Structure formats: structure tokens, C-alpha cells
Amino acid sequence: MAESTNMRLRLPLLCIILEVILIILFGTLVEYNDDTHAKLWNENRTDSATRNDHENEFYYRYPSFQDVHVMIFVGFGFLMTFLQRYGFSSVGFNFLIAAFSLQWATLMQGFFHGLHHGKIHVGVTSMINADFCTGSVLISFGAVLGKTSPVQLLVMAIFEVTLFAVNEFILLSILGVNDAGGSMTIHTFGAYFGLMVTRVLYRPNLDKSKHRNSSVYHSDLFAMIGTIYLWMFWPSFNSAITNYGDPQHRTAMNTYYSLAACTLATFAFSALVNPEGKLDMVHIQNAALAGGVAVGTAGEMMLTAFGSMIVGFLAGTISVLGYKYLTPVLESKLKIQDTCGIHNLHGMPGVLGAVVGAVTAALASPDVYGHGLQRVFADVETGKWNPQSRGGFQAISLAVTLGMALFGGLITGFILKLPIYGAPPDTHCFEDGLYWEVKTFQAHYIQRNTTKALTASFSERGWLDTEGTKAL
């Protein structure tokens, strides 16, 4: 068994081959864009007397990029450390597949979103977009967390990034819809792709690892680091690639209010669905973020703080209810084992966000937006645009995304099912010791078992002071 999960050759081989391919493709296809190229930036400058270095897009996008970057690596990474024996893998594999995905995404997105004389131009905006695509892969990672080898995860990333770029191209370039914060392209796509993958990889005997599929006190605190960073920086995420000026400013603020309202809903329903009225860390860690997902499409529109708060409140509510009532059903009836509950955090709130986006777009009018209309809805100028058709295209986009995600997840799932990747056996899921040097592994086990044996033995003899255990 130890043989089958040995990564000594598989992981290095895959990593090195992938990185060599990436380096070769970057060498042949990637160039600095106008804002990063020493010659182009300074040539252009001489053409225009008023242009100066302060106008480089770096100063208007880079702070947003850094916030997004924190969400990808700290936010997603630590959010998944809630498992008691899977912290190294959560933050470590998150790190690995994100570092790969952002490189691969640069190529795929560059290829689909417009080559310049056969070359891909890169700068801070392409860095944000690559991080966005990476986010989608990390959402899917949440569904299969604890049940996959790092090799499987890298293979999943190869396919998911590619399909993400295709879907994004269809939505943004062909259908021309709005989705700045990615309710559809990132969250809906990532969630349903991941759910389909975990469905195909269904493990009937996962119960054998059940005792490790839960948190301990400190692992929940580590996960809260991830939660809080995602929550704080979500306004930056949704606004990172909107147009400059009022759209970016408005998106950040709408997201801020949506998340605040979502948090109150989360605490309310978490206590309400518990027989003793106790709050559940799973809800707080996840559902409180659904408000950010649900304004990912409409955030840049004139949704108002009022509208944002309603959307956020709804998102928090359905997310908690999903964790409580839907997740168990998905596993028992549909055989979908969704470790992190991404259906509740990204799936349903993503669909809600797409619907809210379609409705808000359909209600848009020059009365409300004035001259700002064309700066939110891109094809206004061409005259092809009217609010109702725009709303329709937004709705079609949701359907396309769901189709792409489910189909892509299906194919990818079957590819990942091949018995060549060193996947963990059912008895050793959710366990760092399989892929990591964990020095204290044995000590932990001994201590736990000792304590168990002693507790039993001493209880019998009445030695054990049971005040503490009876207290509550």
C-alpha cells in the first residue's frame, strides 16, 4: 500500500515536465506589454506630453492584485486547514497547484483573449486574471480535499484551467456579458466542475477515514485565518478588473455591504438550526463568505448598498441551510462527497449571483447610469445593446457555464480515476502522513491511544475526576 502512494518519481517527473513545457511556451509566446516593457513604455511616453510614470496601470491595479493574491494563497490555503491531520496538504498542495495554475492560466487566457501578432502580452491585469482562474481550481480542490494525491491535483488543474479559459472566452468575448467578480466564471464553474469530479471519484468506503474528516480546536482557528482574509479582501477581488473610476469604487463598496449582511445571516441561521442554539464553526468559516460570491456579477452595477445587503443576507441564509440539510443528502443520495461544502459556499451562491446579475442588467437604464452606462456595459456604444437582451445573455451565460463545468468535470473525473496517480486508499484519506514527512505522527497516535486506554481504565476504578466532563 505504501508503494502505491509513493510520490518519489511521479511528482518530480510531472512537476519538472510541466515546468519545462511552461518555460518553453513562455519563451516562445510571452512578451512584456506596453506598461512593463522598457522600450514600449518610454517610446509611448514621448508621443504624449501629459503621460507620466504615475499613469502606469501598476499603480491602479497592483494593490488589488496583492489582495487577490493573499486570498488565493492565504485565504484558500488556510481555509482548508480545518481538518485535524491535513494542514500540511491543505496549505501545501494549495500552494503547489496555485503556483502551477497561474502560469498555465497566463498562457491559456492569453491565447483565448487575444494574441498580439502571435504573442501573449503580460502585465498586472494578466496577473490578476491568472489568479482568478487559479481561484476556480482551488474551489474544485475543496470538493476533493483529502482524497487525492498531488499528482491528481496537478492533472485536474491542467484540464480545469484550459476549460476555464474556454468558458471565460465564450462569456466575456462572444456573449459579451458582465462578470467582473466571477460569480459565473469562477465560482459556479469551479464549484460544479469540482462536484462532478468528486462524484466520479466517489468512494463508497470513505467511512474508514471518517475519524480524520473533522476538525480539532486549533485547526479551526487556523481555518479562521483563511476565512477572515477572504472576507476582508473580497471587495478587492470583485473590483480588481472592473473599469477604473466609479465602477471599481462601487464594486468594492457593494461587496463590503453584502458581506456584512451575510455575516449576520450566517450567525443567525447557524444558531437556529442547532438544537442547543450553538454556533457551528463550519458555517462561520464558509457561509459568511457567500455574500462575496453572490455579488460577483452585479457588484459593478448600480445594485446599491440596499440591494447588496439583501443579496448578502440571502446568500448567507441558503449557504447555512445548504450545509445543514443539503450536503448530507448530496452525499447519501447523489454520492457527491464534498469535503469543504463548496456547493454551499460557491455553487448555490454563484448561481444566485448569476441570477442577480441578469436581473440587475435587465433593469439597467440610462436614467440611473447616465453617461456611466457604457462604462459598465461594454457594447452599449455599438447600439446592439438593450437591457432585456443583456439580461437574457447573462442568463444564457449561466447555462453555458453549468454545462461546461459539468461536462468538463465528468471527463476530468474519469481521467483522474486511472490508477496511476498514487491516490490515497480509503483508510488513509485526510491524512498528511501519506505525502509528507510528519515527525510527530507516531507520538500523536501513541498519546491519543494512551489517553483512551487510561481514561477507560481509570474511570472503572473511579480514579478519574469527572467534574470536567459532566460540567456542561
Next chain:
Amino acid sequence: MAESTNMRLRLPLLCIILEVILIILFGTLVEYNDDTHAKLWNENRTDSATRNDHENEFYYRYPSFQDVHVMIFVGFGFLMTFLQRYGFSSVGFNFLIAAFSLQWATLMQGFFHGLHHGKIHVGVTSMINADFCTGSVLISFGAVLGKTSPVQLLVMAIFEVTLFAVNEFILLSILGVNDAGGSMTIHTFGAYFGLMVTRVLYRPNLDKSKHRNSSVYHSDLFAMIGTIYLWMFWPSFNSAITNYGDPQHRTAMNTYYSLAACTLATFAFSALVNPEGKLDMVHIQNAALAGGVAVGTAGEMMLTAFGSMIVGFLAGTISVLGYKYLTPVLESKLKIQDTCGIHNLHGMPGVLGAVVGAVTAALASPDVYGHGLQRVFADVETGKWNPQSRGGFQAISLAVTLGMALFGGLITGFILKLPIYGAPPDTHCFEDGLYWEVKTFQAHYIQRNTTKALTASFSERGWLDTEGTKAL
């Protein structure tokens, strides 16, 4: 007893009612401001040929906002995780009351600081101000930490935010004083409000929970995450809403030097007041931050790095001495049970900051400030201003703040004393298990008691290798 702390109805009911009220008030009262409104921002633009999207206040305030946001949610949240069994509540209730307070503060501050045709205008500056007001509530939370239910905390927030807005209005709009970093409005107000609340809620039998009112090794490390984030981003906090240009730049730098000097004072006095010369994590976690509090008023003035370092050094010194000598007296003589020692971190340094601000304002002169004078001291242009009267108004503001805080805390304390909120019993303060699902709660207790019983039993028999315990 379990009945009395059950949150199943109380917490959801309060959260939902509050959020519904907030949503209705936002729907009727709140509008986008000029920089976030699609129509207004783009209309204004056509009036002025030179104006462009890069001038939107978003690009000059949002990075500061995000730093402040991190302080509110990660800084305050994790700083309070030092308690061994109260990490979920520290970071979780911090999250809940902050998410509520920032919405409520938007309304209260908007109401007092100027309606526009009956409407409250929101943008990144109002978001920063709402976060500031929230900070004040979180300071008070530190005094009652571990002894209050989430329902009590929300009720406290309702009253404190309201009074904060009134006090802020008196200081900034009526008296017209300076307090950009909130030495008075945020720290002094939050500290003395919280101290008065905890005084009214005095628990003579809190000793019953004494064993939980302390840290363990890893909880102190989690708390250091909070400390370091507060420390690093304090320059952004103090400078977030100053005028653009030199005042903002100067404030950040003065705060940076004040904190650096404060840190050396903290380490020095922490070792000095310990009989064995050992450093105390409580001091490092808290007193090292006092330097940021103490330049909250004078930071935007021409305090110089030299002046800032003196103030920071003093702040660190009085804060450590307060933790060592004053906190025990406050509890034994004045019956003030101050869990986090907010009197040492926010109370005394806040008063020091107010005094430093008054003196620095009284010494301000056109010789030093040149044309920059009116950009720091707002009513210079009207001719009403002279340095001495300005210093006097600053001092009066401190008195007003103390009065408002103590009176408000008194009233709020008595309201919170009503036996309807599910407050924890004296025997179960500082305990997450009361309001949270803590799966491993029982295991912890068993393990601790087992270890205790065994240690005693084995020591008697001489089985226990005591090398470790004697070593130091």
C-alpha cells in the same frame, strides 16, 4: 443552567431583526456618493476636461481602508485569542459585532456628519469611518471578553455606536478639533465606555472561571498574529482620513517611529518588572501597540520623528507598568474586571495621546507649517483660530469624551445587566463550549484530568522522570 445560555431563539431573532431594520434604513436613506455613482461621477467628469478616473478617491483611500479593515477583523480578532478556551468566541464574536457595527455606524455617522438632501452619501471614506467606529466597540469588547453572550455584545454595540457618533460629532463638527487617528474618539472613548460596562457587570465570583482566564502556548502565538498586524498597519490607521499629501504621509511616518520606540520600551520594562527578568507575552502583545494609540491625535501635526519616539517610549512604559501594577488594583479596589487590560492599551495611552495633541496644537505656528497650516488645522482660514485656543479646545474634547464614555457605559452596563441575554454563569466564563459546537471539548477535559491524576499518582511512586520539571 444550559437553558439560560441557549442562543437558539435569542441570537437569530436579534440578528434578523437588526439586519432587516438596517436594510430598510439603507433602502430609504443611503445613496452612492459622487465617486461611486455611475451617473454623478461621469456627469461631473464632462464638466472638467482635466478630471480623469485616476482621480477617483478610491485610488487614494482604498489601500488605507484595507489596512484598517485588516486591523479590525484580523488584528482585534486574533489579539483576543490569547485565552486558552475562548478562541472561537474571540475571533467569531469579533467578526459578528464588527459586521453589525460597520453597518450601523454608516447610518449613525452619516446622520450626524451631514445629510445631503436627507440622504446619507457613502463611499470609501464612509467605509473607513465606519470601521473606525467599529474599532471603538471592539476595544470595549476587550474589557468584557469571556463574560458576555453574543446577544449582550450586539446590544452593547447598538448603544456604543450611537454614542460614538454623537461624541465624534461634538468633537469634530462642533468643537472642530483634530483627532485623525482617534486617540480620543476611538481609544479613550472605547476604553472608558468598556471599563464602565465591565464595572457595572462586576462578577464577585469570577474566580470560579479563573483556570480558564489564561493562555496556553499556541493561543499566545495566535494572539501574536493579531498584535503584529495591528502594529504594522497602525500607520495606515492614523493616516487613513487625514488630508491628502503631506499630512497623510507625515502621519504614517510619525506613527511608524512612535511604534518602534514603544516596542523597545515594552521589552525593557517587561523584563524589568519581572523578578527573574523574563518577558511577559501579555506586555508584548499589548503594550507594544500603545505607541500607535498615543500619536492618534498629534500624528498629523509637525510632531517630528523625534517627538513621536518620545511619545511612543512613554506610552510603552506606562502601558507595561499599568499591566503590572494598576490592573490588579483596578480589579481589587474598583471592581473593574478588565479581561484584556484595555485600560493599559487604549485608556491611558489614549489620554496621553489627547494631551500630546493639545500641546502640539497649542505650539503650532505658521513659521513651522507655512502654507500647510490650514491643511492640518481646519478653521485657520476663518480667522477664528489661534494656537492657544486650539490647544484648549483639544483639552476640552478629552473631558467631553471621558464624560460621554463613562455616562454611556454606565447606562449601557445597566441595560446589559438584565437577565434576558443568556450571559454565561460565573463557573463558565472564558469558555467557548457554551456558545459553540466544540467537538473535542470533552476529550480535552478528559485528557487534562487524566494527566493530572496520573502525574500525582506516578509522582508518588517515583515513576515520573522529573528531569524536565526540575531542569529550569
Next chain:
Amino acid sequence: MAESTNMRLRLPLLCIILEVILIILFGTLVEYNDDTHAKLWNENRTDSATRNDHENEFYYRYPSFQDVHVMIFVGFGFLMTFLQRYGFSSVGFNFLIAAFSLQWATLMQGFFHGLHHGKIHVGVTSMINADFCTGSVLISFGAVLGKTSPVQLLVMAIFEVTLFAVNEFILLSILGVNDAGGSMTIHTFGAYFGLMVTRVLYRPNLDKSKHRNSSVYHSDLFAMIGTIYLWMFWPSFNSAITNYGDPQHRTAMNTYYSLAACTLATFAFSALVNPEGKLDMVHIQNAALAGGVAVGTAGEMMLTAFGSMIVGFLAGTISVLGYKYLTPVLESKLKIQDTCGIHNLHGMPGVLGAVVGAVTAALASPDVYGHGLQRVFADVETGKWNPQSRGGFQAISLAVTLGMALFGGLITGFILKLPIYGAPPDTHCFEDGLYWEVKTFQAHYIQRNTTKALTASFSERGWLDTEGTKAL
């Protein structure tokens, strides 16, 4: 023995004396620069009609500064918390020496980099430079981690900051070379200085503390907080003080790609060098960062994403191989006890970065850079410049840096060897309890020893359920 490590007088005395000296020197030597001075900023403005507050350097440097600040205090601080019983000291002493070093560096760098009429001018750029210099001291701290008292560390910082400023002056002002991200000035200097100090402080009996010189499960997760923050913000670090516009933008992007490629190399080689193909947290925590170090010099040049990825891949590879094969040899043959393995993270990748910088500079041409050439290579305008000589000067700078670091470390090491600083005995290295109040220290020891004794005793009797220990 307890006597000899008592910090009650030594630490306060040193901290207070140092801070008083700093305050006096700041009072006599330091002034606000043009962008932070109320008078100067607003005077200058009247000279130029187009200048406005938004052009204050604060808005273009401060976000970078904050990212660097996070790396210094959270990044370095938490990276070193991997030791099981040294978390307080790692993050606490990091905090202390950084707070001291940034003040002292402001004076030293200000003195060498140009006085203005006998005064040192400070603003956000000097704050970034001071943080950079501090980073160098923290690198050296990594080599002696666990084996030095806080007094020793402060004394080391006094000397290291001074020599850093001299070396930086030689490189940047006399030789006029490029080193924006500090491959030479920060990483190579800090690494070889620290290695020489730890060589002089060699402890032949360090084995006595061997059982504490390792990580436990949660301490490795705390360390990952440090790693991820360093990784995410390294693009800001390398670009923080480049020229505005394309150089800053390009540097951030080159670093981003270098780090991504480095991460894949790190995972690949970490699995490859382990007999069971298991990943080692030490490698992931450290080697994945080497890509940032290695583009510290060439990052601002036209290295391209392609070049950056090659450099990053190489850096990750040599860093992992260094941890695996070189570190044990350095200790056994050269008597260099390098706690954090700074030779692998900062030493070799720093030298690699210097070489890459020299080569890239030697290949620079107007064809590639256009009018941007003089904005990257400062003395182009004077006509003295040609690519080959520039490459030569870059190489000479590496030699100068190595010489300064080794010589400075030698002298400083002998000064730190004096038996007056309260250094820990060989038996109590890597132990917080020596300098910190650790309330649970005794409990930990008892529990560990109890468990040990019981495990042995119960195993004999066959009581112990050994399923867990055999499982893997």
C-alpha cells in the same frame, strides 16, 4: 545557571540606553523631507501649477512599503516559529530587533546616502530602505536562532546595520551598480554575515538541545504563515524602490513568475530526495522562496518572464539540494550551525542573483531597452556606461559584499562571544522558557514525560492499542 541568563538588568539597560541615544540623534539629525514637511510640500506646490497632492510619493510607495513591512514582521517572524519550543522568541525577538534596526538603519543609511545641510531627510522611501536593512539583520538572526540571548541579538544588529550601510554605500553610490531587490546588499550580505557569526559562536555540545531543535505539527503550520506572506509579497519587495513606471511594474511581474517556477522545482526536488517520496516542510517553507532572492538584482532589467522562470527554477533546485546535502556538511566539516538554513535560502540564491544580475546587465542594449535604458541603468547619461563594464562592476560588487559580510561577521562574532550577554547554555538552546514567562512549560514537560513513562509501561503489559502506530 539561571543567574547567567537573567535578563532583568541587561535587557532593560541596553534597550533604554539604545532608545535614548536614538531619540537624541533623531532630535539633532533627522528632518521631514519635502513630501512630509507641511511647509516644504506646500511651498513647492505654489511653484508649480500642475503639482497636486496626489503626486506625493506616499501614494506610489506606501502600498509597497506596507507589503515589505508585512514581510519583515509577519514573514520573517512567523517563518522562524517552526521550532517546537521557540515560537515566542522567534516572533518576539524578531519584533524587538526589527523595531531597533529600522531606527538605527534610518540614521546609518541617511548618513551614508547623502546628508542635506547636515540633516537626514526621511519619508516613505527611507522607511522602505530601513526595512530592507532590517531584513538583512533578520536573515542573520536565522543562522543563530535559538542559541543567542536578546542582548546578543541587539548587539549584533548594531554592528550589522552599520556595515550594511557601508556596503550599500559602496555598491550603490561608489560602484553605481543595480541591486533594487537586494540579492547582494540584503540576502548575500545578511546570509554570509550570519554564517560567519554562527561559525565563531560554534557550540560543540549543541546536541544536548537536539530534541528541541525540530518542529511539531502546529509549529510547522505557524511557520507556513510566514512562508506564504513572504512568497506573496516578494514582488513588492523587489520592486519597492525601483524607478516609477515600467521598471517597477516589470520587477513585480518578473518576481511573480520566478517564484511560481521556483515552487514547482521545490516540490519536485523535495519529493525526489526523500527515500519514500515524501515532501519535507523545511523545503516547502524555505526553498520555495529562493526564486524571489535570485531575481533581486535582475528583476528590474529586461529579464523577461521566460528568464525569470529559469532563474526561479534553478534557485528552488539548488536550495532544496542545499538543505538535503550541504547543510549537514557545513555543520560537520565547517562547524557552521545554521538553524534556519539561511545558506540555502539567502546565501546561494543571493549569489546566483548577483551573477544573473551581472550577466543580464552585460547583455543590456539600447535595442532592447530603447529610451528606457537610462531609467534602469543610472549612469547611462554620463556616457561612462557600457554593458560589459556594467557587468564587471556588478561582479565586483558581489566580491565586495562577500568580503564585507565575512569580515564583519567575524568581528561581530568575537564580540558576541564575550560571556556577558546571558547566552543560553548548551542544554537550553531552542527554549522559550529561558527568556519568557511560559505558564504551561511545566505542564508540557510533565505531560510528555507521563506519556513516555506510560507508553513504555503499558506497552509491556499489552494494554496499549497499537493499531494507530502500526497503521502506516
